[in-house]
Structure formats: structure tokens, C-alpha cells
Amino acid sequence: MKTKAQRPRPKRFHLPQSVVDGLQPVGIGCVGAGFVFDAYMQTHHLHPWLDLRAVFDRDTARARQVKDYFGTPMVDSLEAILGDPSISIVLNLTNPSEHFAVTKALLEAGKHVYSEKPLATTVGEARALAQLAEARGLQVGCAPSSLFGEAAQTLWRALRRGQIGQPRMVIANLDEGASHHQNLAETLINPSGAKWPAWDEYRVGCTAEHAGYVLTWMVAFFGSVRRVMNYSKVFFPDKGIPIPVGEMAPDYATAMLEFENGVVAQINSSVVTPPNHGLYVVGETGYLKVDHVWPFACPVTLVQHARPWLTETVAPVSEPVWDPKGLSKPWYYRHWRLRDYLLDPADRAFGVGDDKMRGVTEFMLAIASGQPYGLGGDFSAHITEVTYAIQDGTTHAGWQDMTTRAPAVQPPPWVGG
Numbered sequence: 001m002k003t004k005a006q007r008p009r010p011k012r013f014h015l016p017q018s019v020v021d022g023l024q025p026v027g028i029g030c031v032g033a034g035f036v037f038d039a040y041m042q043t044h045h046l047h048p049w050l051d052l053r054a055v056f057d058r059d060t061a062r063a064r065q066v067k068d069y070f071g072t073p074m075v076d077s078l079e080a081i082l083g084d085p086s087i088s089i090v091l092n093l094t095n096p097s098e099h100f101a102v103t104k105a106l107l108e109a110g111k112h113v114y115s116e117k118p119l120a121t122t123v124g125e126a127r128a129l130a131q132l133a134e135a136r137g138l139q140v141g142c143a144p145s146s147l148f149g150e151a152a153q154t155l156w157r158a159l160r161r162g163q164i165g166q167p168r169m170v171i172a173n174l175d176e177g178a179s180h181h182q183n184l185a186e187t188l189i190n191p192s193g194a195k196w197p198a199w200d201e202y203r204v205g206c207t208a209e210h211a212g213y214v215l216t217w218m219v220a221f222f223g224s225v226r227r228v229m230n231y232s233k234v235f236f237p238d239k240g241i242p243i244p245v246g247e248m249a250p251d252y253a254t255a256m257l258e259f260e261n262g263v264v265a266q267i268n269s270s271v272v273t274p275p276n277h278g279l280y281v282v283g284e285t286g287y288l289k290v291d292h293v294w295p296f297a298c299p300v301t302l303v304q305h306a307r308p309w310l311t312e313t314v315a316p317v318s319e320p321v322w323d324p325k326g327l328s329k330p331w332y333y334r335h336w337r338l339r340d341y342l343l344d345p346a347d348r349a350f351g352v353g354d355d356k357m358r359g360v361t362e363f364m365l366a367i368a369s370g371q372p373y374g375l376g377g378d379f380s381a382h383i384t385e386v387t388y389a390i391q392d393g394t395t396h397a398g399w400q401d402m403t404t405r406a407p408a409v410q411p412p413p414w415v416g417g
């Protein structure tokens with residue numbers, strides 16, 4: 001059998017071939033290997049320079065499942081990763097309540113950390129991680145990776161090119177449909193056998209889980225959020241699993257966000273209202289539309305206000321990477337019943353394929369070049385603060401001023417002007 005190092009590198013990739021050819025393998029580790037772990041593994045083969053050396057999950061049954069399915073090198077303690085000098089970057093794929101403690105331990109052991117979102121569950125903890133990383137000369141980065149997807153980069157370049165004039169407003173939707181009627185806790189099972197963690201998802205909240213997907217785009221495009229006004233509520237307390245109402249996060253949140261550059265955004269996030277993952281940026285002369293913010297391959301549409309009947313597909317920044325075997329599409333895309341339950345029409349057209357490992361490669365490139373990772377500690381602390389202001393802010397209290405600011409983010413060099 002060919003080892004990872006011998007396997008041919010992908011023919012198509014978002015990075016130029018000259019950059020890919022120069023990449024040196026880097027040792028990575030991973031803490032937490034539950035439901036989302038499979039999504040990382042689905043596109044790991046597109047990033048052969050990310051040499052996965054050790055994975056730790058404290059649930060031994062789950063660790064065995066992962067080893068049996070993927071042949072992943074499992075270790076039986078966090079210390080085994082902390083003390084392994086061949087590992088320089090560690091992925092933190094634990095549940096959000098564990099993010100702070102695990103990331104802190106990893107940074108204290110001298111590892112760069114790429115965390116699943118949110119970076120932490122309070123802005124104070126997120127800020128503390130950013131400061132700890134800086135003090136240790138390390139980098140901390142946070143998912144999602146979708147800002148590096150072709151859809152986001154195409155949209156961003158169209159904005160920079162002034163294709164709708166000055167942007168004024170955004171409408172962003174992250175609505176999942178009535179998930180509590182779909183028995184997902186029992187039916188949504190990833191290829192290696194982990195069930196969708198409904199218990200945790202409903203406690204953490206759909207907005208804490210998902211808002212980062214559109215906030216990273218908007219903060220990269222427009223800069224920091226100055227203030228937030230929200231409304232959130234648990235509309236359906238009976239989700240088929242006995243979580244006390246007081247411990248359940250809002251299943252619906254809507255908010256207005258005012259950015260420092262004057263752009264105003266409306267964001268809707270739920271696990272109860274009809275599926276909708278569309279994002280619109282409205283400018284002086286027209287608007288840009290992405291029907292689905294998750295699939296990297298989703299086209300970006302340009303509509304001029306003066307001629308709304310003439311829509312135009314914006315030329316993508318690069319050919320979206322699709323795995324020829326369809327591996328970058330999630331497994332449930334091939335299951336028509338789940339697909340029709342879970343996906344809105346835009347999903348069905350493009351799949352919900354994203355490449356979570358792309359964020360790790362971009363993180364690795366930033367570390368190798370000595371440059372701060374764009375979606376690093378301070379950026380992610382800001383996203384954390386805005387996320388929780390949308391989800392848990394004091395509804396009806398009016399505007400909440402944000403205390404954090406995100407450093408400006410540059411588009412990656414592979415995009416071009």
C-alpha cells in the first residue's frame with residue numbers, strides 16, 4: 001500500500017503548484033475525534049503535507065471506532081501529544097465547553113493550535129487564549145475555513161473590484177429547518193460511526209455553532225462589528241431529548257450588526273425555521289448573492305439594480321476543488337432521504353462540500369512564513385464576542401457595544417487582485 005507521502009498530490013488545488021511543490025510536511029496532532037472528525041478526514045488527502053501523527057479522544061470506545069475505520073494513530077492521553085516534539089500544530093476538535101482548557105494546555109506545551117469554533121465560550125476566555133499564544137510566540141487559529149473557499153473569495157474579490165459600488169447592507173441566513181423533528185440524534189451518523197451530538201448542539205446553540213460561518217466573511221470584508229442588537233429565544237423546548245429548558249440555548253436568533261465601516265447586516269440563525277443558507281450583499285449599484293455559504297463551489301451571482309432581470313455569474317477566483325470520487329461531498333448527500341431532509345434546493349444543487357483542512361493548510365502557511373494567521377486569536381475573540389451577543393445578548397436591551405476589535409485581514413496571495 002502506498003504511504004501518504006507517496007500518494008500523488010491532487011492535480012487541482014487552491015494553491016498555485018509552485019507553492020504546493022515547496023511545502024514541507026508538518027507534524028499535526030488532534031484532540032477530540034467525534035462527529036466532525038470525519039469531515040476533516042474526508043479532505044485530508046488533499047493536504048498530504050499535514051502529517052497526522054497522533055489523535056486523542058477521551059472516549060475510548062470512540063477512539064477504537066476511529067482507529068478501526070481510518071487506521072488513525074491514536075494515543076491514550078493528552079500528554080502523549082503535549083510531549084511529542086514531532087507535532088507542532090494540534091487541532092482542537094473537542095466540544096465547545098472543552099475548547100478553552102484543551103487549547104490552553106496545548107499552548108502551554110508549546111503547540112500552535114487550530115481550534116474548531118467557537119474559540120471559547122466566553123469572550124474573556126477567547127481573549128486570554130489570544131494573549132497566551134502571543135506571549136508564547138505561538139499562533140492560535142480558529143475554524144471555519146470557509147473564508148478560504150472559492151465562494152467567499154469570489155464574493156470578496158467582487159466587492160474589492162467595486163462590482164456593486166459601495167456595499168451598504170448584508171442579509172445572512174443560517175437556518176437549518178426543523179431539526180428537532182428529524183430524530184437526528186439517532187439517524188445522523190458519520191461514516192466511522194459517531195452520532196450527531198444533539199445533546200451538546202442544543203445546549204451550545206445553533207448560533208454559537210454556526211454564526212462564525214458568515215461572521216468570518218463579514219468581518220474580513222468590512223472590518224470589526226461596532227455594536228449588535230439581538231432577539232433570541234427557545235421556540236421549541238421539546239426537542240425529543242430531555243434537556244431542561246434552562247440549559248437549552250436559543251433555537252432561534254436574529255440580530256442587526258453595525259460594522260465600523262458603516263455597513264449594517266441582518267443575521268438570522270436557527271434550527272427551527274425553514275432551511276436557508278443564503279447571503280446577500282447590497283451595494284450602491286447592485287447586489288451579490290451566494291445561495292449557500294457552506295459549499296466552496298457555490299457560484300456568486302451579480303445583479304445590477306437597474307437591470308435585475310440580467311443576472312451574471314461572477315468568474316470564480318479559481319476552479320473549485322472537487323474530489324473526483326465525491327469524497328468532499330458529505331456522506332448524507334448520497335442518501336436521498338437525508339439529503340432532502342437536510343438540504344435546501346441550493347444545497348441539493350451544489351452539495352454542502354467544504355474542505356475543513358484548507359484552514360489548517362492556511363494556518364500552517366502563516367506559521368511557516370512568520371506571518372500572523374488572518375483568523376487568529378484577536379480575530380477569533382472578536383467573532384466569539386459577536387456570536388454570543390447574537391445568541392445570548394440581552395434581548396430588548398437595545399444596542400450592545402462590542403469591546404473587542406479584529407485586526408484587518410488580507411485576502412490570500414493565491415487569489416490575485
Ligand SMILES: NC(=O)c1ccc[n+]([C@@H]2O[C@H](COP(=O)([O-])OP(=O)(O)OC[C@H]3O[C@@H](n4cnc5c(N)ncnc54)[C@H](O)[C@@H]3O)[C@@H](O)[C@H]2O)c1
Pocket residue numbers: 031032033034035036037056057058059062078093094095096098102116117118194195196197200209
Ligand atoms: N457536528 C457538526 O456537524 C460540526 C460541524 C462543524 C464543526 N463542528 C464543531 O466541531 C467541534 C466538535 O463537534 P462534534 O460535532 O465533533 O462533537 P462530538 O461530541 O461528536 O465530538 C467531540 C469529541 O471530543 C471528545 N472530547 C471532548 N472533550 C475532550 C477532551 N478534553 N479530551 C479528549 N477528547 C475530548 C469527545 O469524547 C468526542 O468524541 C465543536 O466545536 C463543533 O462546534 C461540529
